Amino acid sequence: MISLAGRDILHAWGKFVFTGVGLGLLIGVTLSMAGIYRGMVDDAQVLLDNSGADIWVVQQDTLGPYAEPSSLYDDIYRGILGISGVARASNVTYLTMQVRLKDRDVRAMVVGVVPGGPGEPGQPGYLIAGRHITRSHYEAVADMAAGLRLGERIQIRRNTYTVVGLTRRMVSSSGDPMIFIPLKDAREAQFLKDNDTIVAQRRRTAANPAFNRPGVPDLLDAVIASQSANPFVNAILVQLEPGALPDGPADWIRRWKRLQVYTRSQMEDILVGKLIATSARQIAMFLVILSIVSAAIVAFIIYTLTLGKIREIAVLKLIGTKNRTIAGMILQQAIGLGVIGFVVGKIAATLWAPIFPKYVLLLPGDAARGFVAVVVICMLASILAIRAALKVDPAEAIGG
Amino acid sequence: MAEFGKKGIRIEELTKRYGQGDTAVDALKGVDMTVAPGEVVGLIGPSGSGKSTLLKCLGAVIEPTAGRMILGDKIIYDRGWKIWDLRALRRDSIGFVFQAPYLIPFLDVTDNVALLPMLAGLSNRDSRKQAVALLHALDVGHRAQAMPSQLSGGEQQRVAIARALVNRPPVILADEPTAPLDSERALAVIRILNQMARQYETAIIVVTHDEKIIPTFKRIYHIRDGRTLEEDGEGRSLE
Known part of the structure; x- marks a missing residue:
């Protein structure tokens, strides 16, 4: 079975890449916030060392x-x-x-x-x-x-x-x-x-x-x-x-x-x-808000992309495509968007970290946790679009 | 009345009621129809006469209220669905051609056609082989690698017909397949449908308003107020 999500992404790669870049910059900010916190902790430890x-x-x-x-x-x-x-x-x-x-x-x-x-x-x-x-x-x-x-x-x-x-x-x-x-x-x-x-x-x-x-x-x-x-x-x-x-x-x-x-x-x-407890809490609040904003953006983008494909989804359902195949397509697209976003975000954070006046420490562990969080957020964000897709009546493909 | 074989579709006293009580509307009031394998019949009628409702019932996307539907030698509906997996029924036994081709825009022509056998569990390679053969039969083999947006309206409709045929379904439901085409292309599509119906022994029901193609049907079901009247291509009643 071909990957419907992969084909859709390849077909509209420009849209996905530009959306991914936008999302990536947000993820870059999120990673940088985590890096700023890590930098503060590292500064404290360096001071002691x-x-x-x-x-x-x-x-x-x-x-x-x-x-x-x-x-x-x-x-x-x-x-x-x-x-x-x-x-x-x-x-x-x-x-x-x-x-x-x-x-x-x-x-x-x-x-x-x-x-x-x-x-x-x-x-x-x-x-x-x-x-x-x-x-x-x-x-x-x-x-x-x-x-x-x-x-x-x-x-x-x-x-x-x-x-x-x-x-x-x-x-x-x-x-x-x-x-x-x-x-x-x-x-x-x-x-x-x-x-x-x-x-x-x-x-x-x-x-x-x-x-x-x-x-x-x-x-x-x-x-x-x-x-x-x-x-x-x-x-x-x-x-x-x-x-x-x-x-x-x-x-x-x-x-x-x-x-x-x-x-x-x-x-x-x-x-x-x-x-640095207050600063850490401040950064944690930012991280939570940025995560929510990222999730909202992914949800909105995936939902909009899905609504743009309602007729195709109706046709797919009419010709016998399983609901889980359609849900999988949307889920994979959301994850694909997240992966593009994460790659862009990681590169952006790595590039702009040295410009910050204070030390920004980007740990591989944080990047791995960030990646998991992005994937989970994208999966959660796709729920709305999946629900909309599963509600599509195959009869919509037939006129009248 | 055409002879009903091992393929083909027959419906008896099919009714469909929307709503309940005082607000209930009978869209179909005991429709009878038989389409033999290899036959292409027209289904015509004014707006709101029940054409789309009948097509949706035949396509197993809405449930009729009463009556019987027999596909080949299988009763698929008899005051309730007799088939558990309607999705598989639509995939394997019913082909659809729509007013607009509704090809999947992100799949190339071959994969648009090959998707159905893939969904049915055939390998990608065999599915594509089957799709390409059918595309050649429909004279669009040279566009097999193209994306749908690169095709003309007529080519798109032929690809849609190939998609409907690829799983060799006993019945194809065509919902105004010539609406967006000019006369020449519309007649070409009907010629193809007739040819494919004969070649693959498929029963094809074509819903249409298109005056120029109505005379091409040997049999026509005229639907009015939820009931069907069988006519020949000249409009003479066969009942």
Whole structure:
């Protein structure tokens, strides 16, 4: 038996291809939406991977350092280094801000790291050009997504930094490129007030009789010195010795240092489950709406195509074609349309994914699931047309 | 009255009522008709006389209300269908030729004709072989690979006749098959139907309004107000 659907598609291939292309662009958008979600999850995981940490130590009762602000004294890491199973511990700061570059600025996550220690927690894991930060001030390593080149100078707060190294796929959970600068500079950028505020603060302190007592001449200077110092970092990234389980050191730090500690899996839960949860729901809503729209379009197209063939269907029924052959023809056409649409959509999504400002990750598994969904949607969408075709009375082929 | 053989079709006291109660309409009021194998008869009548209803009953697409229909040596209707699979009955035992050819536009000429034997379970190769042979017999063999849209009206109608004949049905129902054709082509189609009826021993019923072809029939059933009157080609009653 010949394939009626195949012949019809070949006969009206232009109509099917153009309809398929239209549907394909919609499927491409759907696949891209899934890719955007996957990209967000991947960004979150990349952030954790690139931190090089096995456990994160942050301020008590916070979800820091990525999801909430966190402040720790900068000398705590020394105590952590002494814990059994801990190989390395390093202070780190994170600050998302606009970084100025000549006549433009770029949204970036500025990471403060201890210079000269590639492989240390928090350091960029690898570079694609240049070198790591070796000086304690005014050097930067930037992710290439920031659009910076080696030797370019960027401004963060009041200081100017020279880009000495470039890295790749070092992004925040929201996809902003990372710019690594020395820890001291980063802490200054995060906590340093502007000159007017410092002057005002000193005046206020001096005006406070508790700090400016006539009998204690050095007290005011001591208080101002204390206010000017910044002993805080956002988190301590801890690397464990090979084979060491995170629970032991984590429990110890919680119990004796009175700090919050997250393991890798807990941090993943925070980033994926909490930080991008709303975005994920937003994307899921889009996916549902796009699926419904796709189904409606396929249903409408197949229904219209079927209505255009009512007389032929009546003739087919009159000459003895089985209902299931006619239903099969419509079903195969719907699936054929879906397959054309999926191929076009997959190609389109692959082509336009790199143009997106944020990372779009198109997984083969998602494509396979998308293909199954397209086929199922097309099958469901063809029900209306099949019903219409099965209702056609073969007597319609006979005049009168 | 023609002699009824092992093929051919005979209907007795066929009635068809639409609706019920006060709104009931009797479209057929006891129609008798016999068409012998190899015979082509005309079925004429004014609009609303019941021609299409009779054709639909004969084509097993609507169920009569009462009467009998005998196809060859088989009773197919006797106050109820006696055949379980009407679809197979239409496929194997009844050929249809319509006012417009209604060829399947996305199949080429060969496959339009070969579709029926394929539906009946014959292999694609044998079906096509059979179709091509019939197309040659109808003088459209040279258009076997063409699409229906590439054919003239007359060629399309000949392909439609080939489709009706391909499963060698004992009866063919032709619903105004010459309506869209000019006189010359209309007469050619009737010539072909007569030739095919003789060659394949098929009983052919041609519903027509076409004055120019009416004289070509040896027997005509004139249907009026749901009843048939048998006449010869000159309009003389045979009853």
